[in-house]
Amino acid sequence: MPFSFHQGDALTVLASLPDDAVDAVITDPPYNSGGRTAKERTNRTAKQKYSSAKDLADFTGENMDQRSYGFFLTQNLTEAYRITRPSGSALIFTDWRQLPITSDALQAAGWLWRGVLTWHKPAARPQKGRFKQDCEYILWATKGPVDAERNPVYLPGLYSASQPRKGRKHITEKPVSVMRELCKITAPGGTVLDFCAGSGSTGVAALLEGYDFIGIEKTQHYAEIAADRLTETVRQISTQDDFALAGPE
Ligand SMILES: C[S@@+](CC[C@H](N)C(=O)[O-])C[C@H]1O[C@@H](n2cnc3c(N)ncnc32)[C@H](O)[C@@H]1O
Structure with missing residues (x-):
């Protein structure tokens, strides 16, 4: 099987994985954002924070105070660093408010911070008297030097795609099209790890790009x-079901 998937707490499962097991960590942790005050951020569920959640199920891990969130990220990124091969990459999603704590945690965990990529969401609502908040960010870091000979790619820093609407499965689901492009930072034939996998978008993208995948999700x-999504993706790839592979975002 080109993937393994674990239901459980990220830190517990990461501790059970061996050193040098993956080539990239690509993950979208709960942002613990979404509120003007600390009280708003820690007292509301994910469903209450995201107005577009509608009938989608809640998820855990959205109510940490700022210091707890920093520790949560640092601990998990430290284990992820140990599990990643030298020159491998980490790509961590965040929003504008949590960008500073995420870059602090990434560096405290030993990663070499290399830059910030932007995910632009063209369908975001304009807001009267304000700037439109139509971007989320992806912090890029490596475990030591980049090995451009092993993975001679030229990748953009800006990705534009709306959040999936039709058939959406997760409150904060990321577009597979964007995740496929991000996976290309992984050396050919490598393994991608997502320790906050949600509905598995990173894994679907990794498999479609020909990588192996290890996923962890607590809810x-x-x-x-x-x-289920990963199993179906493997089936589509193995039967060359081109119609299904090109299916809805
Ligand atoms: C922002 S969502 C990821 C969404 C995903 N990118 C997708 O496209 O479906 C973050 C996920 O992390 C999970 N999570 C929160 N705390 C966790 C923990 N300690 N260990 C593993 N997963 C956790 C949540 O249940 C949630 O599904």
């Missing part, structure tokens, strides 16, 4: 959705 409901 049971989303772990089941991710495992």
Whole structure:
């Protein structure tokens, strides 16, 4: 099987994985953002924070205060660093508010911070008297020097795609088209790790790009959705089901 998937707490599962097991960590942790005050950020569920959540299930890990969030990221990124091969990359999603704590945690965990990529969401609502908040960010870091001979790619710093609407499975689901492009930072034939996998978008993208995948997700409901999506992606690839592979975002 080109993927393994674990339902459980990221730190516990990461501790069970061997050194040098993956070539890239690409993950979208709960942002613990979404509120003007600390109280708003820690007292509301993910569903209450995201107005577009509608009938989608809640997920865990959205109510940490700022110091706890820093520790959560640092601990998990430290284990992820140990598990990543030298010259491998970390790509960590965040929003504008949590960008500073995420870059602090990434560096405290030993990663060499290399830059910030932008995910632009063209369908975001304009807001009267304000700047449109139509971007999220992806911090890029490496475990030591970049090995451009092993992976001689030229990748953009800006990715534009709306959040999936039709058939959306997760409150904060990322577009597979964007995730496929991001996966290309992984050396050919490598393994991608996502320790906050949600509905499995990173894994679907990694498999479609020809990588192996290790996923971890704590919320049971989303772990089941991710495992099903990954199994279906493997089936489509193995049967060359081109119509399904090109299916909705
Ligand atoms: C922002 S969502 C990821 C969405 C995903 N990118 C997608 O496209 O579906 C973050 C996920 O991390 C999970 N999570 C939160 N705390 C966790 C933990 N300690 N260990 C593993 N997963 C966790 C949540 O349940 C949630 O599904």
